[in-house]
Amino acid sequence: MNPNDLRYTKSHEWISADGTAGVTDHAQHEITDVVFVELPKVGRVCKSAEACCVVESVKAAFDIYTPVSGEIISINTDLSGNPGLVNQSPYEAGWLYKMKISDDSEREKLMTYEQYQEFLKSN
Amino acid sequence: MKQTPFHSFHRDARAKMVDFGGWDMPVQFQGVMAEHLAVREKAGLFDISHMGQVLVKGPAAGAFLQKILTNDLSRLMPGQGQYTLMCQENGCVVDDLYLYCLGKEHYFLIVNASRTAIDLEWMRKRKTGDLDIIPQPQAAGLALQGPDAANILKKIFPALEELKKNQITEFSSMWVSRTGYTGEDGFELFSSADNLLALYPDLLEEGKLFGLQPCGLGARDTLRLEMGYRLYGNDLDEQHTALESGLGWVVKFDKTDFIGKNSLLQEKETGPSRRIIAFRLKARGVPRHGYAIFFNGETIGEVTSGTFSPSLQQGIGLGYVQNALFPKDRQEESGLCIRIHDRDIPAEAVKLPFYRRQ
Structure with a gap:
C-alpha cells in the first residue's frame, strides 16, 4: 500500500479504498514489539470506531478501532505466526483485516496522508 | 522530573x-x-x-x-x-x-x-x-x-x-x-x-x-x-x-x-494466608499487573507482574493467591486461569526461575 493513497484516523489506523486496514507506522512505534494480535472474526459487522482488534506488545495491550462501518471479510492469518510483521511492515505484510465498507463517504471524511502528517506534528 | x-x-x-x-x-x-x-x-x-x-x-x-x-x-x-x-x-x-x-x-x-x-x-x-x-x-x-x-x-x-x-x-x-x-x-x-x-x-x-x-x-x-x-x-x-x-x-x-x-x-x-505463585500461560495472551487469577472458576488472587517472555515466547507472571482457595498441594491440578480481556486463559503454576540458561 502506498501511504499516500490511504485514509487515517486520529487513533492511528489506516484504511485503503478496497477496505484493507491496519495501524500506522507511528502507531507501531508507540506500541513497540508486537507479540500477539487478536483479530476480529470474519463476518463480524462493525460500526466505525469500534474496538475490533487487540494488539499486544511487551509493554501493553492496545485496542484497535475500525476506521469506518462495515463487515469484516478477511483477516491477516500470517500475524498469528509472525505478529512482528505489524512492526516491520505496517502498511504491507502487517495489515490486520479487510472490510466491506458500508458507506464510502465515511472513508472520504477521514484524514488524508498530508492531513495525518499535520495531525502527528500538532500532537 | x-x-x-x-x-x-x-x-x-x-x-x-x-x-x-x-x-x-x-x-x-x-x-x-x-x-x-x-x-x-x-x-x-x-x-x-x-x-x-x-x-x-x-x-x-x-x-x-x-x-x-x-x-x-x-x-x-x-x-x-x-x-x-x-x-x-x-x-x-x-x-x-x-x-x-x-x-x-x-x-x-x-x-x-x-x-x-x-x-x-x-x-x-x-x-x-x-x-x-x-x-x-x-x-x-x-x-x-x-x-x-x-x-x-x-x-x-x-x-x-x-x-x-x-x-x-x-x-x-x-x-x-x-x-x-x-x-x-x-x-x-x-x-x-x-x-x-x-x-x-x-x-x-x-x-x-x-x-x-x-x-x-x-x-x-x-x-x-x-x-x-x-x-x-x-x-x-x-x-x-x-x-x-x-x-x-x-x-x-x-x-x-x-x-x-x-x-x-x-x-x-x-502458615501465611497468601503466597506468591509463578505461572506461565498455556495459550496465547499476555498477563499484566492487576489481572484476576482464577482456580476452578473462583477468584483466588491477582497478578502483580506479568509480561510476554522474550526468551520463552509465552506469557509469564507472578501473583498473590489465597492459600485456602489454592492449596500448595493442589497446585499441579488444571483449572488455573488468568482473565485477559474477558477471556480465561489457562495457566500452570511453575517453579522459579522461568528461564534457565542452557
Missing part, C-alpha cells in the same frame, strides 16, 4: 523515556525484545543511577543493620554482598535491597529508587549507637550484564575479571560488584557521575565488537521477571509480608533480634 547523569546520552541515542518513580528514565533504545536478547546472548548496559545508594558507617553500623534487615550480615566478609529485606514490625516489606560489607564498620546499601526517601526516614528514626547514615544522591550507577560482560569490562579493567559473584571491590574510585538484576553474569558500577560519565562511552565502544546494547527499563523488567526476581511496588509492598512474598530464604530467624522477627515467626508457625 529527576534526571540521571546519563540523561543527555539517552536523549542523543533517541531512547524512549518514561517517568519511573519520579525519574525520567529510558524505557527502551532499540526495542525491548532486541535489548532483552542482547543481554541473554551478548551484553547490555543499563543506567541504574536512579537506584538509591546509601553508606552506613561507624562502630555500631553492623549491629544497627543486623537489627533492621532480615538477612544475616554476620555471614558477610568485607567485600561481599547479600540480598536482604527491610521489614516492618508486622513483617511487611519496607524495601528489598542489596547490602555490601565494605569493611568492618562500613556498609553500602543499594535500595529501590521509589523507596529511597522512605528507607532513609525509616533508618534515621531507628538509628541507635555510633553510626552515620550517608545517602549519595549525586552518585551514578551502571549495570553491565550478559555472558560477554566480563569480556568487555576486562578490555578496560583487566583486574576486574577476577571478581567473584556477589563480591564488591573498590577500583579506580568506583565500587564494582559482580551482581545484577537479569540472571546473567555481570557487574554493577557505583561511583561519582563524573567517573561513570567518562566510562560510559568507553564501555559502549569496547562493547560494540561483542554486540553490547544500551538497555532500558523495559528489558530490565522482562529480564528480572524471567528470573522471578520481585519488583518493589509490584510484587512487594507494605501490604504483603516477607513470607507471603516467598522471600523466607532471606529471613534468618536464628540470628539476633530484628524488626519483624516476632510477627514473621508467628506467621511461619501458623
